Amino acid sequence: MTRGERASAIRGKGFNCAQSVFAACADLAGMDEKTALAIAGGFGGGVRSGEVCGAVSGAVMAIGAAFPYTDGTDAEAKKLIAELTVEFRNRFIEKFGALRCSELIGVDMSDHAEMQRAREEGRMSICKEFVETAAKIVEEIVREHK
Numbered sequence: 001m002t003r004g005e006r007a008s009a010i011r012g013k014g015f016n017c018a019q020s021v022f023a024a025c026a027d028l029a030g031m032d033e034k035t036a037l038a039i040a041g042g043f044g045g046g047v048r049s050g051e052v053c054g055a056v057s058g059a060v061m062a063i064g065a066a067f068p069y070t071d072g073t074d075a076e077a078k079k080l081i082a083e084l085t086v087e088f089r090n091r092f093i094e095k096f097g098a099l100r101c102s103e104l105i106g107v108d109m110s111d112h113a114e115m116q117r118a119r120e121e122g123r124m125s126i127c128k129e130f131v132e133t134a135a136k137i138v139e140e141i142v143r144e145h146k
Contacts, residue, residue, distance in 0.1 A: 003139045004132030007055075010037075011131050016044025021058030021134045022065075028142045029065030036061075050102030050109030055127070055134035056092060060085055062138045067145070084141055091137050096130065104130060 001009070007024035010033075011017060018040040026036035042048075043057040063084050069077040093099060101109050105126060107118040118124055 002136070004136040007131045007135035008128050011128065016041070017054030017127055017131050017134075018043030018058035018061070019054075020131045021055050021138070022061045023058075024135045025059070025062035025138045025142075026065070028062060028138070029068075031065055045109045045115065046101030048109065050100060050107070052099055053101040053104055053130055053134075055130040056089070056099050059088055059092075059134040059138045062135075063088060063141060066138075066142050080145075084145060088134075088137055088141060092134065095133055 003024055007020045010023050011020035015023070015037060019037045022040040023033045023036040026033055040054075040058050040061060043061075044054040046052055046054060047057075064081055067077070067081055067084060069081045071077065089099065096104055098104050105118065105123060107123060108114050115124075
């Protein structure tokens with residue numbers, strides 16, 4: 001199973017996009033899946049407001065966990081995480097054209113009724129591609145920079 005497929009399988013169990021990507025990539029940072037699911041729990045649906053896509057948030061969390069910047073005086077680590085985040089962002093935008101959940105799906109994610117309608121109509125199925133691609137990009141970035 002590829003990392004993207006793993007992320008999609010986690011999403012298929014009812015988890016949000018951020019949880020799915022972060023949990024599928026947690027092992028890249030030596031983190032367990034349960035902890036990753038807990039940390040990313042509130043980031044789905046663009047923090048439930050249609051802002052930055054949950055798959056993007058989960059990916060950035062995974063990159064941060066894999067390349068920790070935990071010492072405020074470590075200018076090298078700070079520079080690296082900034083560069084890798086921009087690299088991820090650029091690859092995702094190149095593929096999908098946006099980072100905002102509402103733009104990607106075409107649904108006002110801050111409107112619960114509209115989001116529910118979109119889910120019932122199957123319009124949220126596109127999220128599978130965002131989740132799979134985000135996890136794949138994280139894996140590539142980790143492989144290229146470790």
